[in-house]
Amino acid sequence: MESEGLSQSLVLRELKSRLSEDFTYSSGRIIGSMCTCPHPLARKLYTRFLDRNLGDSGLFPAIAKLEKEAINMLGALLSNQRASGHIVTGGTEANTLALWAAKKLSKKEKCEVIVPASAHYSFDKAADLLGLKAVRVGLNSGFQVDVEAVRKAVNSSTMAIVGIAGTTGLGVVDPILELSEIALEKGIFLHVDAAFGGFVLPFLRELGFNVPDFDFSLPGVCSITVDPHKMGLAPIPAGGILFRDEKLRKAVAWNVSYLCGGEIEQATFAGTRSGASVIAVWALLKHLGKEGYKRVVGHCMRLTWKLAEEIQMINGLSIVREPIMNIVGIKSEVFDIHRVAQELRARKWAVSLFPNHIRIVVMPHVKERHIEEFIEDLKDIIDKFGG
Ligand code: 0PR
Numbered sequence: 001m002e003s004e005g006l007s008q009s010l011v012l013r014e015l016k017s018r019l020s021e022d023f024t025y026s027s028g029r030i031i032g033s034m035c036t037c038p039h040p041l042a043r044k045l046y047t048r049f050l051d052r053n054l055g056d057s058g059l060f061p062a063i064a065k066l067e068k069e070a071i072n073m074l075g076a077l078l079s080n081q082r083a084s085g086h087i088v089t090g091g092t093e094a095n096t097l098a099l100w101a102a103k104k105l106s107k108k109e110k111c112e113v114i115v116p117a118s119a120h121y122s123f124d125k126a127a128d129l130l131g132l133k134a135v136r137v138g139l140n141s142g143f144q145v146d147v148e149a150v151r152k153a154v155n156s157s158t159m160a161i162v163g164i165a166g167t168t169g170l171g172v173v174d175p176i177l178e179l180s181e182i183a184l185e186k187g188i189f190l191h192v193d194a195a196f197g198g199f200v201l202p203f204l205r206e207l208g209f210n211v212p213d214f215d216f217s218l219p220g221v222c223s224i225t226v227d228p229h230k231m232g233l234a235p236i237p238a239g240g241i242l243f244r245d246e247k248l249r250k251a252v253a254w255n256v257s258y259l260c261g262g263e264i265e266q267a268t269f270a271g272t273r274s275g276a277s278v279i280a281v282w283a284l285l286k287h288l289g290k291e292g293y294k295r296v297v298g299h300c301m302r303l304t305w306k307l308a309e310e311i312q313m314i315n316g317l318s319i320v321r322e323p324i325m326n327i328v329g330i331k332s333e334v335f336d337i338h339r340v341a342q343e344l345r346a347r348k349w350a351v352s353l354f355p356n357h358i359r360i361v362v363m364p365h366v367k368e369r370h371i372e373e374f375i376e377d378l379k380d381i382i383d384k385f386g387g
Contacts, residue, residue, distance in 0.1 A: 052275025058261020166197020180220030198226030
């Protein structure tokens with residue numbers, strides 16, 4: 001640290017130069033990430049209310065009420081207006097809170113959680129933290145969790161089952177209906193990770209697509225992760241954890257008595273936490289409404305199909321499976337996909353690399369011209385490989 005602080009203009013100048021090497025969403029070059037440019041309204045509100053701390057919610061009862069309303073709006077979107085939960089730091093916190101609640105509600109000797117092989121690594125973190133054993137279960141040919149394998153994996157130690165509505169790698173939706181039946185039959189907690197898909201699937205359905213049931217409409221579903229800072233256009237950090245009812249949420253609630261706002265209850269990991277995030281999420285849900293999000297999802301899907309079609313026309317490349325949401329997996333039987341990814345990165349495309357495929361996520365900041373430029377580069381790379 002400097003002994004005498006630098007002037008603001010010096011600090012700003014240094015930052016401008018240093019940060020220029022980073023990727024930006026607005027450039028359209030980030031096509032493998034699940035985040036995007038926040039909506040301008042959310043950006044404005046977030047910066048205006050930076051000082052609001054929901055950790056001491058008694059000081060900010062109005063924001064606490066907005067949080068309840070935002071959770072109710074998300075709940076209604078996911079077939080349960082009475083859902084109870086919080087806007088948290090992201091999908092990792094949400095998934096961990098769900099397993100924490102499941103653990104607290106189950107018998108002590110139960111310590112296994114059944115997780116699809118396609119699950120996000122946050123479940124491994126959560127299991128490690130909570131002293132649980134994550135039992136990974138294989139996938140079927142459509143990259144969904146194998147329901148029979150889940151059934152077989154259930155035993156007297158099973159505490160929870162996880163299903164995914166929008167997998168990290170390919171945007172696949174697990175057969176949540178069947179998982180719900182198993183969970184009900186065996187009396188096991190079922191958590192659905194819709195961190196990404198929660199802001200996509202309801203709008204795809206409204207757009208007329210056939211979307212399988214994945215939410216609280218299924219009676220076995222106890223909790224859902226749904227992240228506003230992914231397809232919800234909210235600024236980071238904004239994840240969402242929804243419990244079917246208040247009783248489940250209470251399992252992870254703590255009472256704190258000495259705060260400035262009086263006695264309050266916290267049911268999140270973070271003590272001090274962003275009220276600005278809550279305000280931004282509430283405002284976006286109100287402002288965009290179903291029609292607004294439908295337009296966003298429609299835009300992303302049109303470009304996704306265009307991209308998938310173009311990829312299949314390139315010799316030696318194919319898509320891993322028909323996209324369900326705005327995620328495309330690119331694979332090759334001919335070329336080393338890791339080398340393709342390397343070349344793309346050398347050309348300043350920020351793609352995401354899985355063991356057997358490149359993941360493209362067509363987020364709202366991606367425009368048609370970016371897809372066209374990307375395809376041109378991809379063709380050129382493959383031409384050079386082939387030649
Ligand atoms: N659940 C699912 C299905 C996810 O895909 C993710 C993250 C999480 C939970 C965890 O969410 P948080 O990262 O909010 O805790 N999915 C992205 C991924 O790992 C996150 C991401 C976002 C990665 C932007 C890269 C990036 O640039 O791929």
